[in-house]
Amino acid sequence: MIDKSPLTRYVEELCASPKFSPQIVCHRLLPGSDARTAPLRQPLSEAIVDGLRRQGIERLYAHQVEAMNAFRAGHDLIVATPTASGKSLIYNLPVVQTCLAEPSAHALYLFPLKALAQDQARTLAQLSAAIIGDTTVHGTPRFVSIYDGDTTTAERARMRKQPPPVLVTNPDMLHLSLLPYHDSWSSFFKGLRIIVIDEVHVYRGLFGAHLAWVLRRLKRIAAHYGASPRFIMLSATIGNPGQLAEKLIGRQPAVIDRCGAPAEEKDMLFINPWDSAAHTASQLLETALKRGLRTIVYTKSRKMTELITVWTKPRLGALAARLTSYRAGFLPEDRRAIERQLADGTLLGVISTSALELGIDIGDLDLCILVGYPGSVMATWQRSGRVGRRGHRSAVIMIGGEDALDQYFMLHPDDFFNRPPEHAALDPLNSRITRQHLHCAAAEIPLEQDEPLLRCCHQIRRAVDELTEAGTLLRDGDGHRWHASRKRPQRQFDLRGGGVKLSIIHRHTGEIIGEIDAGRALHDAHPGAIYLHQTKTLLVVDLNLSGQEVLVEESKPTYYTRPTVTKETEILSRLASKSVCGIRANWGTLRVTEQVSGFRKIQQFTGKTIATMMLDLPPQTIETEGLWLDLPPACKQLLEDKQMHFMGAIHAVEHALIAMFPLLILCDRNDIGGISCPYHEQTGQSSIFIYDGYAGGAGLAAQAYELIEALLEQTERCVVDCPCETGCPSCVHSPRCGSGNRPIDKEAARFLLQAIKQDRFQLETDAVGDTAVYLPRPVVRQRATDAAGGRGRAALPAHFCVFDLETKRAATEVGGWHNADRMGMSVGVVYDSKLDGFATYLEDEVNDLIDHLASASVIVGFNILAFDYRVLAGISGRQLYDRPSLDLLKLIQEQLGYRLSLNRLAEQTLGRPKSADGLQALRWYKQGRIDEIVTYCREDVALTRDLLLFALDNGYLLFTNKAGSTVRLPLACDAALVALLSRT
The missing domain is CATH 3.40.50.300 (P-loop containing nucleotide triphosphate hydrolases)
Structure with a gap:
């Protein structure tokens, strides 16, 4: 046996x-493979051969031989083979041989992590000891030394004075401590012959763009000292190793991507x-x-x-x-x-x-x-x-x-x-990063008008002109050189793009138990968030961005938290555009503003929202690159003719596009963001935006624009093949959706994607200008299906309340709208469906008003979540956010991407404009004319109620757009009500 x-x-x-x-669902036995070895064209020295034998290595794998032959022929290298395929020998052997043959030669090793640097330094030390024994090289007993944040001041001074043959560091230290002080490292840079960069696949996106510029600065300094080092780069198996390496070092390397190592x-x-x-x-x-x-x-x-x-x-x-x-x-x-x-x-x-x-x-x-x-x-x-x-x-x-x-x-x-x-994906010409590193380069060695760096492309020269105009770069008297305005600009930014780090501090002990990026803190460590750290469940008590601290305490909640995020996008420039299946795909620069406006408490195991809380956190704005799809009016008309939810469709398509994005481009779905707009004021139509989640862009959206046909096809396949009926995280739901995956309509998304795939729309371009004219192709319209149960007014519970209030003080009197809790209440009016009548409450009856509202199955209003509830909380200290609340303004903003006033909607939908406004109500309060405020507030409540009923009956509201046309705003109030009541 x-x-x-x-x-x-x-x-x-x-x-x-x-x-x-x-x-x-799948079990495969991946077969093993035998080793493939080969001889070198030029044999290794006897000392190296003997040293390898001492480590049990008799022959080299075929890919190791191919790489060393190419390096000996004068090429830079990129080796992309699987884990544990012996890549370390590919760079260690040429380095040892070069340093033994040339007394003044040096090599620089770059690793993305300290732990990896220490691990590989030990490997090289063992190999060098096996080859050269205790013999000193360059007069120093250490063949390899690590220079990182843990290196002592004395060791740093020793290395600068007498650099080892091999210096191991990371991109951050090269950027901050070696390049700015290159004159202290002059003998090292003068003898620099080989630069080794391991784990090259890590250097993509923002981090990769930074490294590409650090390497340009490194080559520039080496050239200043008369050196021209070659590169050996190592990567996991990726689809474009040669292209990535070329973007990193600025020249084309030899590519070795066939592995000869054995596999079990x-x-x-x-x-x-x-x-x-x-x-x-x-x-x-x-x-x-x-x-x-x-x-x-x-x-x-x-x-x-x-x-x-x-x-x-x-x-x-x-x-x-x-x-x-x-x-x-x-x-x-x-x-x-x-x-x-x-x-x-x-x-x-x-x-x-x-x-x-x-x-x-x-x-x-x-x-x-x-x-x-x-x-x-x-x-x-x-x-x-x-x-x-x-x-x-x-x-x-x-x-x-x-x-x-x-x-x-x-x-x-x-x-x-x-x-x-x-x-x-990698974009070394990210405008923001380019400007940062040009400033650093000028601080290290003044920029020359005719030097290769400034002549390589027009984007760099344009960036120099912009920096000169801004006073960041200062031109000398004859106009041929640029000097930096700061001595050490390297300290002003982080290569990894993480930004400011916040300390996570235990509230009771004062112990620093971890750290978090400021950007991540707004999403994951806001006040009230549940944060997990080393098996401990922590409640965030306070987030102090200016003090760079997150205060936490241990907790045992039965829920977890998820932030609510609002976004806005502005198109800054369109750099490319093309027709794809009857819709227009665009690529350009965007300004994206994102704000964490609140969070939801979600019950563990059931996934039900048990409370919604508001937050007052600062918005975050970035200028980045993105692609966007403009959908012709025929798309919207087609879905509405079939009684499908258009906003739910494009929102679902946005999520699915982001989910499929990493199938084509190496990134994390968190590296990109998205916004879907049923009407975008700049495009004049419906648009779906997908953008790089980094200031200046990271090259992701640019590559996706080139592959947009494949991305749309993959997205359609994902939505069609998912077996769920109404949408799920496997197709159109996103775990990071700022609106809690509402509205989402999977069936409408499937129909829209298939219509696009079948080229059911025809796009023509106006020959006079850049305006896109969309002509829908004739389509066969199917008879609309009957409404299901729970649609229209049937979605309303038997007991609902519609609510509005007027305040005693204006926003200007309390320091702005964000201080709504200080504005007080003059009058509150409730329409109660059970009574089929109105109830009025004055300022001293606020608790009775809150009790009345809390008794209803659902509370309806216009801007109640962001305003009215905050006013009531400021007066009474009581919250209504945990009650099912339908805010019509919030639904409208989610649908349109911008706000509409109650008057603008009521005038067109109901033919009844508002009788007054909030400023008039404030004047009446100061004049003691409370009865007139009551009448006005009651009319607003009636308008809100009637708008709700109209939307439930018809599925839309009416308003006048900027072109002066009266248009429909599809509004699924019934679906929103069903979703609210299902969570209670």
Whole structure:
């Protein structure tokens, strides 16, 4: 009988399990492969050959030989092969050989993480010791030294005075500490021969654009000292390694992307769980650890990392101490300790975010559990490569979550295995980043009018002119050189784009327990947010942006929180435009304003919203690049003729486009944002925007614009193939939607996408100008289906109240509208459906008014959430946000993207304008004319009630647009009511 390994038995029993077997949608045994070796064209020196033998290396793999042959021929290199394929030898051997042959030669190693730098420095030190023994090189006993934030002042001084043959650092230190002080490193830069950049696939988007400029500055300084170093770059397998490397270094490298390293068999299983992905992962992890399998679990978020740890540890007994979580936000010393314990076997399992994706040596692992699709084919194979690295069979289990990409591959597993790795997007000419680094370059060495950097493209020269006009760059007397206006501009920005870091502080102990980016803090660490950190559930007590602190305390809530976000977009310029299936696709620059306006408390396990809270946080505005789709009026007309929800359709399409975006372009869905507008004032029609979530852009939307046909086709397939009926996180729902995925209409989105795919619209361009003229093609219109139950007035509960109030003070008297809680109430009026009449309350009866409203099944108003409720709370200290509330103005703003006044709607819809306005009511209050305020307020309540009833009867309201035409505003008040009441 064959003695099967614990891993083999684990996989077999999983596949035979009555519980898990039906959930396995794919099981493949990936075959192993034998090593392919080859001889070098020019043999290595005897010392190097002997040193390799001492490390047990007799022959080199074919890709290692191909790379070294190309480097010896004078080429820069980009090597894109799988994890554990021996890439470190590709750069270490040429470096050792160069430094031994040339006494003054130096090499610079760049790694994105400190832990990776330390790991690879140890590898090089062992190799160099095996080759050269204790012999000093350059007069220094250390062949390799690390220069990072942990290096002491004395060690830094020693390295500057007598630089080692190999200096290991990271892009941040190169930017902040080496390039600005290049004169102190003159002997190092003069002898710089090789620059090694590992994990190149990390340098995409914003971070990649920064590194591309740091490398341009590095080459410029090396040239200043007479050096012309070559590059050796290493990457995980990506779709465009040569293109990415060329954008990084500014010249074309030789590409090595065929691997000759051996590979062992690997089981790969896809599980589409009945339970949540996180609970399923916890169960699989528990079983694996109890069988002694060394396991790594990758999650998509910090919160999920902590939740799985919390759920699993109590069931492990004595093994609990051998499981830990690992993620960004931990203090550096905690992360280093976890890495050591993984490598030496002290820990049996770890639950990590992508922080452990890179090539840090964490020992010999058996099993990798992916909680959700990692977001890219590249990342999936990269993480899978962390197991089975010592020549034995391993297994990878990918558990599908509710995310659209997860479910796409659960439904189409063959597509995953057949799909090539994604392309990495990089835009080194991001205008903001270009200006920042030109300022730094001028501070390091004045810019010359005819130097290669300024002659390479017109965008850089234009940026120089803009900086000169702004006074950031100062031209010298003869006009041929530019000097920086600041001595050390490098300190003004962060290469990783994280911005300001806030300390997370325990309220009672004062201990700093972690950190968070300021931008993330607005979403995840606002006052009232539930924040998870190292298995602890924390309630955010205060967010102090100016003091850079988040104050928290431990809590045990039965809910979690999700922010509510409002967005606005302005088109700054259109750089490209094309017709795609009868709609217009555009690419250009945008100004996007985003504000966290509140948050929802969502009950654990049920997912129901139990409360909605308002926040007063500052808006965040960025100028970025984006693409947008202009939908002709025929699109809207077609859906409305079929009684479909147009805003629900385009909102759903926006979500699905973002969800499918990473299938084509290497990014995280959080790197991009979206806004859907049923009418955008600049385009004059319906538009869907997808934009880079970084100031200046990151090249993502630009690449998506080029691939827009493929993106639309993939999006249509995702929506059509998802088996849900009304929309779910696997197709058109987004976990980060600022409006809580309302309104969403999956069926309308499917119909719209299929109509676009079938080219049912014809787009023509006015020959005179740039105006798009849209002509709908004739379509066969089907008879509208009958309304289902719960539509129209049937959606109203038996007891509802319509409410409005007038204030005692104007906004100018209390310091602005944000101080509505100080404005007081003069009169409040309620229409009560149960009484079919009105009730009036004066300022001393505010508690009776609140009691009356709280008795209703639903409260209806116009701007009650942002205004009236805040006024009442300021007077009484009581909140109504936890009551089901239908705010017509909020629905309208979500539909249109901008506000309409009550008078503008009532005049066209009901033929009854308002009898007065708020300023008149304030004058009446000061004159003591309360009866007139009551009459006016009652009329406003009646207008609001009648608008609601009209919308329920007809599905729309009327208003006059800027062109002077009376138009319909589709408004699904019945759907909003059903959604509100279903959560109570």
